[in-house]
Amino acid sequence: MNEHSPTRQRRRILVSGASIAGPTIAYWLDRFGFDVSVVERAATMRGGGYPIDVRGPAVDVAERMGILPMLQDAHIQSKRITFLHPDGGVAGAIRPEELTGGEEKRDIELPRGELTDLLSRLTGDRSIRYMFNNSIASLSDDGAGVSVTFESGATEYYDLVIGTDGIHSRTRRLIFGPEEPFSHYLGYCYNGFTMPNFLGLSHESLTYTTPGRYAVLSAVKNSPTLHAFLIFASEEPPIIEHRDPAGQRRLTAEKFDGIGWEVSRLVQAMQHADDLYYDVVSQIRLDRWSKGRVVLVGDSAFAPSFLSGQGSSLAMIGAYILAGELATRDDPTDAFVSYEKLMRPFAEANQNLAGDGGAFLLPRTQEETEMRNRMLASLNSSDAEAMPGEISRAVHSSLKLPDYERTLNGKH
Incomplete structure (x- = not known):
């Protein structure tokens, strides 16, 4: 035509x-x-x-x-996602495809x-x-x-x-x-912003978890800048206007007050970020x-x-x-x-x-956190449990x- x-x-x-x-x-x-x-x-x-x-049929659209x-x-070629214990120790690490269900040689991040x-x-x-x-x-x-x-x-x-x-x-x-x-609220609120790559991360992400609170750092290739996320669980969506950044910063700082590892550094960076994006996690x-x-x-x-x-x-x-x-x-x-x-x-x-992704990535309770960590620990064993990506992959390509x-x- x-x-x-x-x-x-x-x-x-x-x-x-x-x-x-x-x-x-x-x-x-x-x-x-x-x-x-x-x-x-x-x-x-x-x-x-x-x-x-960009996955599944979206790759065909792009083509x-x-x-x-x-x-x-x-394509940024992320190599691993490392999950940390509350004390900062490593709970386990996976390839991104094991979480997302992406096809390593086809899908694009x-x-x-x-x-x-x-x-x-x-x-x-x-x-x-x-x-x-x-x-x-x-x-x-x-x-x-x-x-x-x-x-x-x-x-x-x-x-x-x-x-x-x-x-x-x-x-x-x-x-x-x-x-x-x-709008169907999924029980979480998140803040996204950028900050200096103070850990020297490369092609990887770190996820620090305490029940109901999560700090994530993601390095795109060897960038001097990290994408940072502070995510917290909340039974009801907080009553904060989308255009009230001061209130969003204040609420998030309160939620993450007193948490260990490097979280205080992320909170400080969030307070001064000029690219902060805050929202509730929801679906339409x-x-x-x-x-x-x-x-x-x-x-x-x-x-x-x-x-x-x-x-x-x-x-x-x-x-x-x-x-x-x-x-x-x-x-x-x-x-x-x-x-x-x-x-x-x-x-x-x-x-x-x-x-499936939320329960694994953002466990709400100590029990869910321990279950996630057991899955990580079993990855190289004969009784390894199915990772979320195994379920996702079939859905991504079902059209x-x-x-x-x-x-x-x-x-x-």
Whole structure:
């Protein structure tokens, strides 16, 4: 199929959000011949962030986009995850694949910012219009299209609107209402930030555990900077606004007060970090992912949480499938139904991985901690217990991607 000769009148589509799902679906929609605009509230594409994984069918999506070699070049090649006792002694160490279920010679771990930068360059070479420092203020769906009023005051009319604006999606709130009914809290809060590599770590992560509190340090290759995480369990989500960094720092410092090892150093770095990100660990679960001519994809529709390790992969896969269904079906509402039919079982299976990963990575009690440590100690024995990755691997690869270009070529 010629990329810019669609079989129907060229539809105007607005994509809200420019992280991973947004640029991915913008690329595919443009490739399939749609007129695509992307609105993003930030001033630029969002860079930075901790390492993320591209696994299973997401690797195939990257290959079809022509970016797989670049992703492979950015692969950080983590060698091990070491778990520490409360006294700082080593409880055990594993290869990352034993926890994540990744395929060592196929799946890719890379800094999130490198993926978003690559997507920015890829989509920047196409006829996609980006609108930064702006966002959707209101939507009015008349059944034939959607009138969008932006925070800038401008109003535009689109055939479809696609929300790719993350776990706290404004697009979702505008069509389905407040977040609370759809956000499923998993019992943890986390802080992510960067700090100097004071331990000289290389290609590895350290995880320090006391029941209900966890300090994680991750070294990307030989970087002088570490990605640090302070995570704590809480039965109920603390009542702290997402935009109250002083309150977030204060609460976290209280939770980690008096803990041993190097935790006080992490807390001090957190207090002064200019890139601190705080949130509760949660998933988004919706009964439906679309309403009228507005549809959601990525974290806005099916955020799996970082405990699953699948957020970025699901975003890329969902974006590809939604774009392909829109390209191969005349009625967009039919496309929304088929997209959800294909994607929902896979998304929900990956969301369910968070329970296995959470229990192993973030044990809440002394009993759970001891069970995790016994698993680590048994790895080289004949009675070794199954690691979380053995369960995850089958789930990651349980979806076969449709070949939409073959379908489109068959129509001509």
